[in-house]
Amino acid sequence: MSRRFTPKVVTANDLLEGDVIYLTADDRWSRAHHEAELIEDEAHAQLRLLFASGQPARVVGAYLAEAKAGPDGPEPTHFREAFRTRGPSNYPHGKQEAANV
Amino acid sequence: MYDYNAFDRAFLAERNAQFRSQVERRIDGSLTEEEFRPLRLMNGLYLQLHAYMLRICIPYGTLNPGQMRRFAEVAERWDKGYGHFTTRQNIQLNWPKLKDVPDILDSLGEVGIHAIQTSGNTIRNTTADHFAGAAADEIEDPRPVAELIRQWSTDHAEFQFLPRKFKIAITGSPNDRAVTRAHDIGLRMVRRGAEVGFEVLVGGGLGRTPMLGAVIRDFLPKADLLPYLEAIVSTYNVMGRRDNKYKARIKITVFENGIDVFKAAVEERFVETRAQFSGVDQQILTEIEAQFTPPAFRNAPTEAFDAALASDPVFRAWADTNLAEHRAPGYAIVTVSLKAHGETPGDASSAQMRLLADLAERYGHDELRISHEQNVILPHVHKSDLPAIHAALAGEGLATANVGLISDIIACPGMDYCALATARSIPVAQELATHFRDIGLEQEIGALKIKISGCINACGHHHVGHIGILGLDRAGVENYQITLGGDHTETAAIGERAGPGFAYDQVVPAIERLLRAYLAQRDAPTESFIDAFRRLGPAPFKAALYPEEARDAA
Ligand code: HEM
Ligand code: SF4
Numbered sequence: 001m002s003r004r005f006t007p008k009v010v011t012a013n014d015l016l017e018g019d020v021i022y023l024t025a026d027d028r029w030s031r032a033h034h035e036a037e038l039i040e041d042e043a044h045a046q047l048r049l050l051f052a053s054g055q056p057a058r059v060v061g062a063y064l065a066e067a068k069a070g071p072d073g074p075e076p077t078h079f080r081e082a083f084r085t086r087g088p089s090n091y092p093h094g095k096q097e098a099a100n101v
Numbered sequence: 102m103y104d105y106n107a108f109d110r111a112f113l114a115e116r117n118a119q120f121r122s123q124v125e126r127r128i129d130g131s132l133t134e135e136e137f138r139p140l141r142l143m144n145g146l147y148l149q150l151h152a153y154m155l156r157i158c159i160p161y162g163t164l165n166p167g168q169m170r171r172f173a174e175v176a177e178r179w180d181k182g183y184g185h186f187t188t189r190q191n192i193q194l195n196w197p198k199l200k201d202v203p204d205i206l207d208s209l210g211e212v213g214i215h216a217i218q219t220s221g222n223t224i225r226n227t228t229a230d231h232f233a234g235a236a237a238d239e240i241e242d243p244r245p246v247a248e249l250i251r252q253w254s255t256d257h258a259e260f261q262f263l264p265r266k267f268k269i270a271i272t273g274s275p276n277d278r279a280v281t282r283a284h285d286i287g288l289r290m291v292r293r294g295a296e297v298g299f300e301v302l303v304g305g306g307l308g309r310t311p312m313l314g315a316v317i318r319d320f321l322p323k324a325d326l327l328p329y330l331e332a333i334v335s336t337y338n339v340m341g342r343r344d345n346k347y348k349a350r351i352k353i354t355v356f357e358n359g360i361d362v363f364k365a366a367v368e369e370r371f372v373e374t375r376a377q378f379s380g381v382d383q384q385i386l387t388e389i390e391a392q393f394t395p396p397a398f399r400n401a402p403t404e405a406f407d408a409a410l411a412s413d414p415v416f417r418a419w420a421d422t423n424l425a426e427h428r429a430p431g432y433a434i435v436t437v438s439l440k441a442h443g444e445t446p447g448d449a450s451s452a453q454m455r456l457l458a459d460l461a462e463r464y465g466h467d468e469l470r471i472s473h474e475q476n477v478i479l480p481h482v483h484k485s486d487l488p489a490i491h492a493a494l495a496g497e498g499l500a501t502a503n504v505g506l507i508s509d510i511i512a513c514p515g516m517d518y519c520a521l522a523t524a525r526s527i528p529v530a531q532e533l534a535t536h537f538r539d540i541g542l543e544q545e546i547g548a549l550k551i552k553i554s555g556c557i558n559a560c561g562h563h564h565v566g567h568i569g570i571l572g573l574d575r576a577g578v579e580n581y582q583i584t585l586g587g588d589h590t591e592t593a594a595i596g597e598r599a600g601p602g603f604a605y606d607q608v609v610p611a612i613e614r615l616l617r618a619y620l621a622q623r624d625a626p627t628e629s630f631i632d633a634f635r636r637l638g639p640a641p642f643k644a645a646l647y648p649e650e651a652r653d654a655a
Contacts, residue, residue, distance in 0.1 A: 013148055015127075015128070015134075015199065016128065016198060016199050016200060017152070017198060017199075018148060018149075018151070018152040018153040018196075018197075018198065018199065019151055019152055020150075020151060056130065056133045056134055057128075057129075057130035060134050060148055061134070061148065077577070078577050079516075079577065079578070079579065080150075080516060080522075080574075083150065083516055083517070084150055084151070087151050088151065088195075088517035088518055088527075089517050089525060089527070089528050090445045090517055090527045090528065090531070091181075091445075093151075093181060093195075093196065094151040094152070095151075
C-alpha cells in the first residue's frame, strides 16, 4: 500500500535574487508562502513540478515541500520550510525584512 | 606577506572574465542550472536557503589592511554590510545577487583575493596556525610553505576532479592551533637535529565519520614536501572511492586499505614524483620566503602597558584572555574576539573590518589573520600600543574579553543560512554566551571549547570541541546531540556522544547542569573542564546531563 499523499507546494530559489519563491495556481512565482498553490493530488504535484523545472531561466532547484491549509492560504509544516518563509534568526534579513518595511 | 606577481594577476583576471561570461550565459538562458552549477561552485558561489553565498578564500588566514578594507567595501556595496569568517579561514558573503558576483570578484581580484577552489572536489584553501610568524613556540613560519602549496594546488590540472574535497592544514609550532589531525593532510613542522622538516599526517577528517589523521612520515625533509604531497594526492586520486560520496574522502581510503598499504603505494609513487620535481619548487620557495621576512620589531619600553594593567580592570581582563605570547620581546599577539555575547560567532560588520584594517596599519605591521576559531588576530603588536588598541576596539564592540572562554564558540551557519542544515546553530551559540555571562559563571568556568554544527557535516568542528553540539532533525523537530571530551590540539581527540539528544530549549539548561557538575568536582580552579573530564571520565558528566536516568538507575 502506498503512503497517503500529503499536501505540497512547489518552491524554488529565484535565479537572479537567490531568494525563496513559490508557484501559484495561476502560474506565477510569488515570494509569499500563503499565495502558493496547495497541491492535494500526487499526479497534479508531479505536473506542477515539471512545469516549474521547465523554467530554468527563472528558478533554481524546484521541489515539492510539505504544507497544510491555513486561514490565509498554505502554511509550512516543517521548521525548515518555516525558516524559508522568513529568513535567518540572527538578523532581520530576508523575507522578514521586506515584511517590516 | 605574499604579493601577486604578473602571472597571478593575469590568471585571476582571465578566470574572472570567464566566469563573467558564464554568468551572462546563465542569465540569458543559454546555460542550464545543471551546466552552470559546477562552474559557479568552482568560483565559490553557492545557493543557500535564502540567497546565494560567495565563499572567498583567505589563503592560510593571512591578509593585509587593503584586503580587509576591500571586504568591508564589497560587503557594503553588494551585500548587507557584514561578512562571516569561517573555520576554514574563508569569508562568506550571505546575500550577493547573481548578476553582481562578477563585479565582486573583479573588485576582490584588484587586491589579490579570489574564490577559486573554495568548493568542489579540489584542494581547498590550505589553513595554517593563525599565530604563524609570531608565536613564541614556533620552529619556523609555515606560511611560505603554505603559499608554495597554494601555488602548486591552484588550477593543478590533475587534481580538479578528485574523488572528494581535499583539505591541508599546516603548523610550525608543536602546540597545534591548526587542528592538523582533522585534515586530509596535516603538516607539522619538526626538527631532526638541525634540519627542519615535517611530520606528515594523512586521513583525518570530521563529517559523518570523524577520524584523526595517522602519521605517514614522521620526518619529511622540507625540500621533499611538494613531491610527497603530489604522491599522496595522486595515490588518493586513483585509490579513492568514487562509487559512494560518503566513502570518498581520503580518511576512508586510508581506513579501508590500512595505513601500511596506503603508505606503500604513496612511497612507490613518491619515487616517480620526486624524480619529476626538478627543484624549481625550491627556487620558488626561496623567493616566497623573501616575502615573509619578519617585520622590523622595535625596542621600546612597555610601561604604558604595565600601568594600564595595574589601573584598568577592564583592560586587564581583556589582556588576560585575548593576548598570547609573541616571540619578540615587548610584543604580544592580539586576538580580537568576534564573539561578543549575543552576536553571531565570526561575523564582522564593514565598520569593524575597517577599524581592524586601520589598527593593523597603525600598530600591527600591516598584518591581519583570521583564525579557524572565527576570530581576527593582530599578530605583531608592541605592548605599549595595547591600551590604545583596546580603547579603539571597544568603540566598535570588538573588545570582548572572552578568548578561550565558554562564549568563544565556533558555530557553523546552520539552518539560518545553510541548505544542508538539519537544525540551527547560531542561536544556540548566542544563548549559551549570554546565559553564562548573565549567571556570572563565565570566568569561573575558565578555559572551555564549545563547538556547534547544524548537521552531520561537522563544519563547526563539534567532534573536537570539549563540548560538542550537533543539531539534528528528529521527526521534524530540532534536536541536539552533545559530545564530550573532544580536543582540537596536538592531543587531538574525537568527543564521545553523551546520550540522547536535547530539544532546542533544553540545550542551555543541559550545558549548565554539566558545567555545574564540573565546578563541583574539579580539583582546583586551575583544573580545566577538559582536564577534569579526563581525570573523572564521562560518568559524572552524563549523570548531570541525564538526572532522570541517574535516579532510575539508583
Ligand atoms: C554553503 C554552506 C556549506 C556547505 C554546503 C558545506 C558542506 C560541507 C560538507 C558536505 C561537508 C562534509 C564533507 C565530508 O564529510 O566529506 C563539510 C565539512 C566541513 N565544512 Fe562545510 N559546508 C558549508 C559551510 C561551511 C562553513 C561556513 C564552514 C566554516 C565555518 C565549513 C567548514 C567545514 C569543515 C571544517 C568541515 C569538516 C572537515 C572535513 O572536511 O572533514 N563549511 N561541509
Ligand atoms: S555543518 Fe551542516 S549546517 Fe553547518 S554549515 Fe556545514 S553543512 Fe551547513
